[in-house]
Amino acid sequence: MPTTLIRNVRPLHHDATDVLVTDGVIADIATTLTPPAGATVIDGKGSLLFQGLIDGHTHMDKALIGLPWHSTKATTSITEVIANERQLRREEHIDAHQQSTRHAHAAIASGTTHIRSFADIDTEWGLNGVRGLMQTREDLRDKVHIQVVAFPQSGMLIRPGTVELLDQALAEGADVIGGLDPSAIDRDPKGHLDTIFALAEKHDVDVDIHLHEPGELGAFSFDLIAERTRVLGWQGRVTISHAFALGGVDAVRLGGLIDDLLDLKIAIMSHGPSGGRPAPPVDQLRAAGVRMLSGNDGIQDSWGPLNRPEMLLRAYLVCYRNGFRRDDQIEDVIDLITNSSAEVMGIDDYGFAVGKAADMVLIEEENHCAAVVRRPIPWLVMKSGVVTARDGAVV
Ligand SMILES: [Zn+2]
Structure with missing residues:
Protein backbone atom coordinates (compact mmCIF):
# COMPACT_ATOMS: atom_id res chain seq x y z
CA MET A 1 0.00 0.00 0.00
CA PRO A 2 1.84 3.18 -1.13
CA THR A 3 2.08 5.71 1.68
CA THR A 4 3.17 9.34 1.51
CA LEU A 5 3.63 11.79 4.34
CA ILE A 6 3.37 15.44 3.38
CA ARG A 7 4.92 17.60 6.08
CA ASN A 8 4.11 21.18 7.01
CA VAL A 9 1.39 22.47 4.69
CA ARG A 10 -1.27 25.14 5.31
CA PRO A 11 -4.86 24.25 4.28
CA LEU A 12 -7.47 27.04 4.08
CA HIS A 13 -8.86 27.92 7.53
CA HIS A 14 -6.53 25.40 9.16
CA ASP A 15 -3.26 25.57 11.08
CA ALA A 16 -0.07 24.23 9.50
CA THR A 17 -0.27 20.45 9.48
CA ASP A 18 1.11 17.16 8.26
CA VAL A 19 -1.02 14.95 6.00
CA LEU A 20 -0.67 11.20 5.70
CA VAL A 21 -1.84 9.62 2.44
CA THR A 22 -2.35 5.88 2.18
CA ASP A 23 -3.58 4.12 -0.94
CA GLY A 24 -4.77 7.35 -2.52
CA VAL A 25 -6.81 8.46 0.48
CA ILE A 26 -6.15 10.94 3.28
CA ALA A 27 -5.39 8.66 6.24
CA ASP A 28 -4.50 11.24 8.90
CA ILE A 29 -4.25 14.99 9.44
CA ALA A 30 -2.28 16.20 12.48
CA THR A 31 0.29 18.80 13.49
CA THR A 32 3.12 16.27 13.64
CA LEU A 33 2.94 12.79 12.18
CA THR A 34 5.62 10.11 12.18
CA PRO A 35 6.19 8.55 8.76
CA PRO A 36 5.31 4.84 8.70
CA ALA A 37 8.05 2.45 7.54
CA GLY A 38 8.59 2.72 3.80
CA ALA A 39 6.61 5.95 3.43
CA THR A 40 7.68 8.61 0.95
CA VAL A 41 8.12 11.95 2.70
CA ILE A 42 7.41 15.24 0.91
CA ASP A 43 8.53 18.44 2.64
CA GLY A 44 5.68 20.91 2.16
CA LYS A 45 7.93 23.80 3.28
CA GLY A 46 4.98 25.67 4.76
CA SER A 47 3.23 25.85 1.37
CA LEU A 48 -0.45 26.53 0.98
CA LEU A 49 -2.56 23.44 0.47
CA PHE A 50 -5.49 23.84 -1.92
CA GLN A 51 -7.91 21.02 -2.49
CA GLY A 52 -7.83 19.78 -6.09
CA GLY A 346 -21.53 14.49 -7.36
CA ILE A 347 -17.89 13.78 -6.47
CA ASP A 348 -18.42 11.88 -3.24
CA ASP A 349 -14.78 11.24 -2.32
CA TYR A 350 -13.85 14.95 -2.45
CA GLY A 351 -12.76 17.07 0.53
CA PHE A 352 -9.91 17.79 2.90
CA ALA A 353 -10.78 15.19 5.52
CA VAL A 354 -9.69 11.73 6.60
CA GLY A 355 -11.16 9.13 4.24
CA LYS A 356 -11.40 11.49 1.27
CA ALA A 357 -9.32 11.20 -1.92
CA ALA A 358 -5.89 12.82 -1.66
CA ASP A 359 -6.43 15.47 -4.35
CA MET A 360 -4.15 18.33 -3.34
CA VAL A 361 -2.28 21.30 -4.78
CA LEU A 362 0.75 22.88 -3.10
CA ILE A 363 1.55 26.53 -3.78
CA GLU A 364 4.16 28.81 -2.23
CA GLU A 365 2.35 32.02 -1.34
CA GLU A 366 1.46 34.15 1.66
CA ASN A 367 -2.15 33.03 1.99
CA HIS A 368 -4.96 31.59 -0.16
CA CYS A 369 -6.37 34.97 -1.19
CA ALA A 370 -2.92 36.13 -2.27
CA ALA A 371 -2.58 32.95 -4.33
CA VAL A 372 -5.78 33.82 -6.25
CA VAL A 373 -4.45 37.30 -6.99
CA ARG A 374 -0.77 36.49 -7.69
CA ARG A 375 -1.23 32.95 -9.03
CA PRO A 376 2.20 31.32 -8.74
CA ILE A 377 2.49 27.97 -10.53
CA PRO A 378 1.73 25.05 -8.18
CA TRP A 379 4.97 23.22 -7.41
CA LEU A 380 3.12 19.98 -6.73
CA VAL A 381 -0.24 18.56 -7.81
CA MET A 382 -1.52 15.25 -6.47
CA LYS A 383 -4.51 13.18 -7.66
CA SER A 384 -5.61 10.30 -5.44
CA GLY A 385 -2.23 10.29 -3.73
CA VAL A 386 -0.18 10.21 -6.94
CA VAL A 387 1.91 13.21 -7.99
CA THR A 388 0.55 14.33 -11.38
CA ALA A 389 2.49 17.59 -11.90
CA ARG A 390 5.55 19.36 -10.59
CA ASP A 391 6.52 22.98 -11.25
CA GLY A 392 3.96 23.43 -14.01
CA ALA A 393 4.70 20.23 -15.93
CA VAL A 394 2.73 16.99 -15.94
CA VAL A 395 4.71 14.11 -14.47
ZN1 LIG B 1 -19.82 26.59 -22.45
Whole structure:
Protein backbone atom coordinates (compact mmCIF):
# COMPACT_ATOMS: atom_id res chain seq x y z
CA MET A 1 0.00 0.00 0.00
CA PRO A 2 1.84 3.18 -1.13
CA THR A 3 2.08 5.71 1.68
CA THR A 4 3.17 9.34 1.51
CA LEU A 5 3.63 11.79 4.34
CA ILE A 6 3.37 15.44 3.38
CA ARG A 7 4.92 17.60 6.08
CA ASN A 8 4.11 21.18 7.01
CA VAL A 9 1.39 22.47 4.69
CA ARG A 10 -1.27 25.14 5.31
CA PRO A 11 -4.86 24.25 4.28
CA LEU A 12 -7.47 27.04 4.08
CA HIS A 13 -8.86 27.92 7.53
CA HIS A 14 -6.53 25.40 9.16
CA ASP A 15 -3.26 25.57 11.08
CA ALA A 16 -0.07 24.23 9.50
CA THR A 17 -0.27 20.45 9.48
CA ASP A 18 1.11 17.16 8.26
CA VAL A 19 -1.02 14.95 6.00
CA LEU A 20 -0.67 11.20 5.70
CA VAL A 21 -1.84 9.62 2.44
CA THR A 22 -2.35 5.88 2.18
CA ASP A 23 -3.58 4.12 -0.94
CA GLY A 24 -4.77 7.35 -2.52
CA VAL A 25 -6.81 8.46 0.48
CA ILE A 26 -6.15 10.94 3.28
CA ALA A 27 -5.39 8.66 6.24
CA ASP A 28 -4.50 11.24 8.90
CA ILE A 29 -4.25 14.99 9.44
CA ALA A 30 -2.28 16.20 12.48
CA THR A 31 0.29 18.80 13.49
CA THR A 32 3.12 16.27 13.64
CA LEU A 33 2.94 12.79 12.18
CA THR A 34 5.62 10.11 12.18
CA PRO A 35 6.19 8.55 8.76
CA PRO A 36 5.31 4.84 8.70
CA ALA A 37 8.05 2.45 7.54
CA GLY A 38 8.59 2.72 3.80
CA ALA A 39 6.61 5.95 3.43
CA THR A 40 7.68 8.61 0.95
CA VAL A 41 8.12 11.95 2.70
CA ILE A 42 7.41 15.24 0.91
CA ASP A 43 8.53 18.44 2.64
CA GLY A 44 5.68 20.91 2.16
CA LYS A 45 7.93 23.80 3.28
CA GLY A 46 4.98 25.67 4.76
CA SER A 47 3.23 25.85 1.37
CA LEU A 48 -0.45 26.53 0.98
CA LEU A 49 -2.56 23.44 0.47
CA PHE A 50 -5.49 23.84 -1.92
CA GLN A 51 -7.91 21.02 -2.49
CA GLY A 52 -7.83 19.78 -6.09
CA LEU A 53 -9.24 22.56 -8.29
CA ILE A 54 -12.41 21.84 -10.24
CA ASP A 55 -13.22 23.15 -13.69
CA GLY A 56 -16.96 22.59 -13.78
CA HIS A 57 -17.57 23.92 -17.28
CA THR A 58 -15.23 23.75 -20.23
CA HIS A 59 -15.04 22.52 -23.84
CA MET A 60 -11.98 20.29 -24.18
CA ASP A 61 -12.87 18.78 -27.56
CA LYS A 62 -12.43 22.06 -29.41
CA ALA A 63 -9.59 23.81 -27.60
CA LEU A 64 -7.01 25.07 -30.08
CA ILE A 65 -4.15 24.76 -27.55
CA GLY A 66 -0.87 23.91 -29.30
CA LEU A 67 -2.15 24.95 -32.74
CA PRO A 68 -1.23 28.15 -34.60
CA TRP A 69 -2.95 31.34 -33.46
CA HIS A 70 -6.56 31.48 -34.56
CA SER A 71 -7.88 34.98 -35.28
CA THR A 72 -11.43 35.32 -33.97
CA LYS A 73 -13.88 36.52 -36.61
CA ALA A 74 -16.26 39.43 -36.21
CA THR A 75 -19.80 38.16 -35.56
CA THR A 76 -23.19 39.63 -34.72
CA SER A 77 -24.95 36.63 -33.17
CA ILE A 78 -24.30 33.42 -31.30
CA THR A 79 -25.68 31.50 -34.29
CA GLU A 80 -22.96 33.05 -36.45
CA VAL A 81 -20.27 32.10 -33.90
CA ILE A 82 -21.50 28.50 -33.98
CA ALA A 83 -21.57 28.47 -37.80
CA ASN A 84 -17.96 29.75 -37.84
CA GLU A 85 -17.02 26.94 -35.53
CA ARG A 86 -18.44 24.30 -37.87
CA GLN A 87 -16.64 25.96 -40.78
CA LEU A 88 -13.34 25.82 -38.87
CA ARG A 89 -13.85 22.09 -38.31
CA ARG A 90 -14.55 21.57 -42.00
CA GLU A 91 -11.46 23.48 -43.10
CA GLU A 92 -8.96 22.40 -40.44
CA HIS A 93 -8.56 18.91 -39.17
CA ILE A 94 -9.29 19.25 -35.45
CA ASP A 95 -8.42 16.08 -33.57
CA ALA A 96 -10.61 16.07 -30.46
CA HIS A 97 -8.52 13.42 -28.71
CA GLN A 98 -5.29 15.34 -29.28
CA GLN A 99 -6.78 18.71 -28.34
CA SER A 100 -8.55 17.46 -25.22
CA THR A 101 -5.30 15.76 -24.15
CA ARG A 102 -3.40 19.03 -24.54
CA HIS A 103 -6.11 20.84 -22.63
CA ALA A 104 -6.07 18.23 -19.85
CA HIS A 105 -2.29 18.43 -19.45
CA ALA A 106 -2.39 22.21 -19.12
CA ALA A 107 -5.23 21.97 -16.61
CA ILE A 108 -3.48 19.31 -14.51
CA ALA A 109 -0.28 21.35 -14.41
CA SER A 110 -2.21 24.31 -13.01
CA GLY A 111 -3.79 22.24 -10.23
CA THR A 112 -7.02 20.89 -11.74
CA THR A 113 -8.09 17.44 -10.60
CA HIS A 114 -11.71 17.34 -11.85
CA ILE A 115 -13.31 18.64 -15.05
CA ARG A 116 -16.83 18.72 -16.51
CA SER A 117 -16.34 19.13 -20.24
CA PHE A 118 -18.91 19.52 -22.96
CA ALA A 119 -18.30 17.81 -26.30
CA ASP A 120 -20.02 19.15 -29.41
CA ILE A 121 -22.35 16.80 -31.25
CA ASP A 122 -23.88 17.80 -34.56
CA THR A 123 -24.75 16.24 -37.89
CA GLU A 124 -21.44 17.30 -39.52
CA TRP A 125 -18.97 16.54 -36.70
CA GLY A 126 -20.99 13.54 -35.53
CA LEU A 127 -19.51 11.77 -32.51
CA ASN A 128 -15.88 12.73 -33.28
CA GLY A 129 -15.73 15.23 -30.42
CA VAL A 130 -17.36 13.11 -27.78
CA ARG A 131 -15.43 9.96 -28.71
CA GLY A 132 -12.13 11.85 -28.69
CA LEU A 133 -12.92 13.30 -25.30
CA MET A 134 -14.02 9.93 -23.88
CA GLN A 135 -10.69 8.48 -25.06
CA THR A 136 -8.87 11.24 -23.15
CA ARG A 137 -11.08 10.58 -20.10
CA GLU A 138 -9.91 6.96 -20.22
CA ASP A 139 -6.22 7.68 -20.98
CA LEU A 140 -5.87 10.16 -18.12
CA ARG A 141 -8.21 8.63 -15.56
CA ASP A 142 -5.38 8.36 -13.00
CA LYS A 143 -4.49 12.04 -13.40
CA VAL A 144 -7.77 13.89 -13.78
CA HIS A 145 -11.43 13.00 -13.40
CA ILE A 146 -13.36 14.07 -16.52
CA GLN A 147 -17.17 14.19 -16.78
CA VAL A 148 -18.27 14.21 -20.43
CA VAL A 149 -21.37 16.15 -21.47
CA ALA A 150 -23.05 15.24 -24.77
CA PHE A 151 -23.80 18.71 -26.11
CA PRO A 152 -25.85 19.84 -29.15
CA GLN A 153 -23.87 23.04 -29.73
CA SER A 154 -25.36 23.68 -33.17
CA GLY A 155 -28.94 23.16 -32.03
CA MET A 156 -30.88 19.95 -31.83
CA LEU A 157 -34.36 20.04 -33.32
CA ILE A 158 -33.27 22.40 -36.10
CA ARG A 159 -30.76 19.76 -37.24
CA PRO A 160 -32.59 16.45 -37.71
CA GLY A 161 -30.42 13.51 -36.70
CA THR A 162 -28.86 15.28 -33.73
CA VAL A 163 -31.16 13.66 -31.13
CA GLU A 164 -30.15 10.20 -32.35
CA LEU A 165 -26.47 11.16 -32.08
CA LEU A 166 -26.94 12.42 -28.51
CA ASP A 167 -28.72 9.18 -27.64
CA GLN A 168 -25.83 7.21 -29.14
CA ALA A 169 -23.22 9.27 -27.24
CA LEU A 170 -24.98 8.57 -23.95
CA ALA A 171 -25.19 4.87 -24.83
CA GLU A 172 -21.42 4.93 -25.50
CA GLY A 173 -20.67 6.42 -22.10
CA ALA A 174 -21.17 10.18 -21.99
CA ASP A 175 -21.95 11.12 -18.39
CA VAL A 176 -24.32 14.08 -18.73
CA ILE A 177 -26.83 15.38 -21.30
CA GLY A 178 -26.38 19.01 -22.36
CA GLY A 179 -28.94 21.43 -23.76
CA LEU A 180 -28.71 24.83 -25.39
CA ASP A 181 -30.89 27.95 -25.55
CA PRO A 182 -34.21 26.19 -26.22
CA SER A 183 -35.91 29.30 -27.59
CA ALA A 184 -33.07 31.28 -29.14
CA ILE A 185 -31.41 28.39 -31.02
CA ASP A 186 -33.99 25.63 -31.49
CA ARG A 187 -36.95 28.08 -31.40
CA ASP A 188 -39.01 25.33 -29.78
CA PRO A 189 -38.48 25.47 -26.01
CA LYS A 190 -41.02 22.78 -25.15
CA GLY A 191 -39.73 20.39 -27.81
CA HIS A 192 -36.09 20.99 -26.89
CA LEU A 193 -36.49 20.56 -23.14
CA ASP A 194 -38.88 17.60 -23.39
CA THR A 195 -36.29 15.83 -25.57
CA ILE A 196 -33.36 16.64 -23.27
CA PHE A 197 -35.20 15.46 -20.16
CA ALA A 198 -36.41 12.31 -21.94
CA LEU A 199 -32.78 11.46 -22.78
CA ALA A 200 -31.81 12.18 -19.16
CA GLU A 201 -34.47 9.75 -17.94
CA LYS A 202 -33.64 7.08 -20.52
CA HIS A 203 -29.93 7.07 -19.66
CA ASP A 204 -30.25 8.08 -15.98
CA VAL A 205 -27.89 11.04 -16.36
CA ASP A 206 -27.71 14.60 -15.04
CA VAL A 207 -28.64 17.61 -17.19
CA ASP A 208 -26.52 20.72 -17.90
CA ILE A 209 -28.10 23.39 -20.10
CA HIS A 210 -26.24 26.35 -21.65
CA LEU A 211 -28.67 29.23 -21.21
CA HIS A 212 -27.43 32.45 -22.80
CA GLU A 213 -30.97 33.73 -23.34
CA PRO A 214 -31.31 37.16 -21.73
CA GLY A 215 -33.92 38.71 -19.49
CA GLU A 216 -37.51 37.44 -19.56
CA LEU A 217 -36.85 35.03 -22.43
CA GLY A 218 -34.21 33.28 -20.33
CA ALA A 219 -36.41 33.46 -17.23
CA PHE A 220 -39.19 31.73 -19.18
CA SER A 221 -36.73 28.95 -20.05
CA PHE A 222 -35.93 28.72 -16.32
CA ASP A 223 -39.64 28.17 -15.63
CA LEU A 224 -39.81 25.38 -18.20
CA ILE A 225 -36.65 23.72 -16.86
CA ALA A 226 -38.02 23.93 -13.31
CA GLU A 227 -41.32 22.29 -14.38
CA ARG A 228 -39.53 19.38 -15.98
CA THR A 229 -37.10 18.97 -13.10
CA ARG A 230 -40.06 18.68 -10.72
CA VAL A 231 -42.12 16.34 -12.88
CA LEU A 232 -39.23 13.98 -13.60
CA GLY A 233 -37.99 14.06 -10.00
CA TRP A 234 -34.58 15.29 -11.17
CA GLN A 235 -33.97 17.48 -8.09
CA GLY A 236 -30.22 17.92 -7.54
CA ARG A 237 -29.42 16.66 -11.05
CA VAL A 238 -29.87 19.79 -13.20
CA THR A 239 -27.43 22.64 -13.87
CA ILE A 240 -28.11 25.83 -15.78
CA SER A 241 -24.85 27.19 -17.19
CA HIS A 242 -24.21 30.90 -17.77
CA ALA A 243 -27.80 31.73 -16.76
CA PHE A 244 -27.42 35.33 -17.93
CA ALA A 245 -31.15 35.88 -17.32
CA LEU A 246 -30.49 35.93 -13.57
CA GLY A 247 -28.70 39.25 -14.13
CA GLY A 248 -31.39 40.64 -16.41
CA VAL A 249 -34.69 40.49 -14.53
CA ASP A 250 -36.03 42.66 -11.71
CA ALA A 251 -35.69 41.77 -8.04
CA VAL A 252 -39.16 40.24 -7.74
CA ARG A 253 -38.70 37.91 -10.71
CA LEU A 254 -35.18 37.04 -9.52
CA GLY A 255 -36.52 36.16 -6.07
CA GLY A 256 -39.04 33.76 -7.60
CA LEU A 257 -36.36 32.11 -9.73
CA ILE A 258 -34.09 31.70 -6.70
CA ASP A 259 -36.97 30.04 -4.81
CA ASP A 260 -37.29 27.52 -7.65
CA LEU A 261 -33.52 26.91 -7.74
CA LEU A 262 -33.53 26.17 -4.00
CA ASP A 263 -36.70 24.09 -4.06
CA LEU A 264 -35.51 21.92 -6.96
CA LYS A 265 -31.80 21.97 -6.05
CA ILE A 266 -30.96 23.28 -9.54
CA ALA A 267 -27.33 24.44 -9.78
CA ILE A 268 -26.00 27.53 -11.54
CA MET A 269 -22.66 27.71 -13.34
CA SER A 270 -21.13 31.16 -13.62
CA HIS A 271 -17.65 31.92 -14.89
CA GLY A 272 -17.71 35.67 -14.38
CA PRO A 273 -18.36 36.55 -18.02
CA SER A 274 -16.50 39.31 -19.79
CA GLY A 275 -17.98 42.11 -21.84
CA GLY A 276 -20.28 43.55 -19.20
CA ARG A 277 -23.32 41.49 -20.17
CA PRO A 278 -25.84 40.80 -17.39
CA ALA A 279 -24.73 37.81 -15.31
CA PRO A 280 -25.83 35.89 -12.22
CA PRO A 281 -25.16 37.82 -8.97
CA VAL A 282 -22.81 35.31 -7.33
CA ASP A 283 -22.94 36.89 -3.87
CA GLN A 284 -26.76 36.90 -3.77
CA LEU A 285 -27.04 33.34 -5.07
CA ARG A 286 -24.42 32.01 -2.66
CA ALA A 287 -25.98 33.84 0.29
CA ALA A 288 -29.36 32.31 -0.59
CA GLY A 289 -27.78 28.84 -0.65
CA VAL A 290 -28.07 28.19 -4.39
CA ARG A 291 -25.82 25.32 -5.47
CA MET A 292 -23.12 26.64 -7.81
CA LEU A 293 -20.09 25.71 -9.82
CA SER A 294 -17.67 27.58 -12.00
CA GLY A 295 -15.39 26.83 -14.91
CA ASN A 296 -13.19 28.23 -17.65
CA ASP A 297 -15.59 27.69 -20.56
CA GLY A 298 -13.86 27.33 -23.96
CA ILE A 299 -10.07 27.60 -23.98
CA GLN A 300 -8.53 29.28 -27.01
CA ASP A 301 -11.20 28.14 -29.44
CA SER A 302 -13.09 29.76 -32.29
CA TRP A 303 -15.20 31.67 -29.75
CA GLY A 304 -12.17 33.62 -28.53
CA PRO A 305 -8.55 33.37 -27.38
CA LEU A 306 -8.70 34.82 -23.87
CA ASN A 307 -9.58 31.96 -21.52
CA ARG A 308 -6.85 29.88 -19.89
CA PRO A 309 -7.12 26.38 -18.36
CA GLU A 310 -6.26 27.74 -14.91
CA MET A 311 -8.86 27.70 -12.16
CA LEU A 312 -7.07 30.18 -9.89
CA LEU A 313 -7.25 32.65 -12.76
CA ARG A 314 -10.96 31.80 -13.10
CA ALA A 315 -11.44 32.48 -9.38
CA TYR A 316 -9.75 35.85 -9.88
CA LEU A 317 -12.05 36.65 -12.82
CA VAL A 318 -15.18 35.67 -10.87
CA CYS A 319 -14.02 38.02 -8.09
CA TYR A 320 -13.24 40.76 -10.62
CA ARG A 321 -16.58 40.49 -12.39
CA ASN A 322 -18.56 40.45 -9.12
CA GLY A 323 -16.60 43.22 -7.44
CA PHE A 324 -15.29 40.95 -4.67
CA ARG A 325 -12.36 42.46 -2.75
CA ARG A 326 -12.58 41.23 0.83
CA ASP A 327 -10.83 38.06 2.02
CA ASP A 328 -14.13 36.41 2.93
CA GLN A 329 -15.43 37.03 -0.60
CA ILE A 330 -12.28 35.67 -2.27
CA GLU A 331 -12.35 32.64 0.06
CA ASP A 332 -15.98 32.04 -0.90
CA VAL A 333 -14.91 31.88 -4.55
CA ILE A 334 -12.19 29.38 -3.57
CA ASP A 335 -15.01 27.31 -2.08
CA LEU A 336 -16.92 27.76 -5.35
CA ILE A 337 -14.07 26.21 -7.42
CA THR A 338 -13.55 23.37 -4.93
CA ASN A 339 -16.20 22.05 -2.51
CA SER A 340 -19.21 23.69 -4.14
CA SER A 341 -18.35 22.43 -7.64
CA ALA A 342 -17.59 18.95 -6.25
CA GLU A 343 -21.03 18.79 -4.63
CA VAL A 344 -22.79 19.77 -7.87
CA MET A 345 -20.79 17.23 -9.88
CA GLY A 346 -21.53 14.49 -7.36
CA ILE A 347 -17.89 13.78 -6.47
CA ASP A 348 -18.42 11.88 -3.24
CA ASP A 349 -14.78 11.24 -2.32
CA TYR A 350 -13.85 14.95 -2.45
CA GLY A 351 -12.76 17.07 0.53
CA PHE A 352 -9.91 17.79 2.90
CA ALA A 353 -10.78 15.19 5.52
CA VAL A 354 -9.69 11.73 6.60
CA GLY A 355 -11.16 9.13 4.24
CA LYS A 356 -11.40 11.49 1.27
CA ALA A 357 -9.32 11.20 -1.92
CA ALA A 358 -5.89 12.82 -1.66
CA ASP A 359 -6.43 15.47 -4.35
CA MET A 360 -4.15 18.33 -3.34
CA VAL A 361 -2.28 21.30 -4.78
CA LEU A 362 0.75 22.88 -3.10
CA ILE A 363 1.55 26.53 -3.78
CA GLU A 364 4.16 28.81 -2.23
CA GLU A 365 2.35 32.02 -1.34
CA GLU A 366 1.46 34.15 1.66
CA ASN A 367 -2.15 33.03 1.99
CA HIS A 368 -4.96 31.59 -0.16
CA CYS A 369 -6.37 34.97 -1.19
CA ALA A 370 -2.92 36.13 -2.27
CA ALA A 371 -2.58 32.95 -4.33
CA VAL A 372 -5.78 33.82 -6.25
CA VAL A 373 -4.45 37.30 -6.99
CA ARG A 374 -0.77 36.49 -7.69
CA ARG A 375 -1.23 32.95 -9.03
CA PRO A 376 2.20 31.32 -8.74
CA ILE A 377 2.49 27.97 -10.53
CA PRO A 378 1.73 25.05 -8.18
CA TRP A 379 4.97 23.22 -7.41
CA LEU A 380 3.12 19.98 -6.73
CA VAL A 381 -0.24 18.56 -7.81
CA MET A 382 -1.52 15.25 -6.47
CA LYS A 383 -4.51 13.18 -7.66
CA SER A 384 -5.61 10.30 -5.44
CA GLY A 385 -2.23 10.29 -3.73
CA VAL A 386 -0.18 10.21 -6.94
CA VAL A 387 1.91 13.21 -7.99
CA THR A 388 0.55 14.33 -11.38
CA ALA A 389 2.49 17.59 -11.90
CA ARG A 390 5.55 19.36 -10.59
CA ASP A 391 6.52 22.98 -11.25
CA GLY A 392 3.96 23.43 -14.01
CA ALA A 393 4.70 20.23 -15.93
CA VAL A 394 2.73 16.99 -15.94
CA VAL A 395 4.71 14.11 -14.47
ZN1 LIG B 1 -19.82 26.59 -22.45
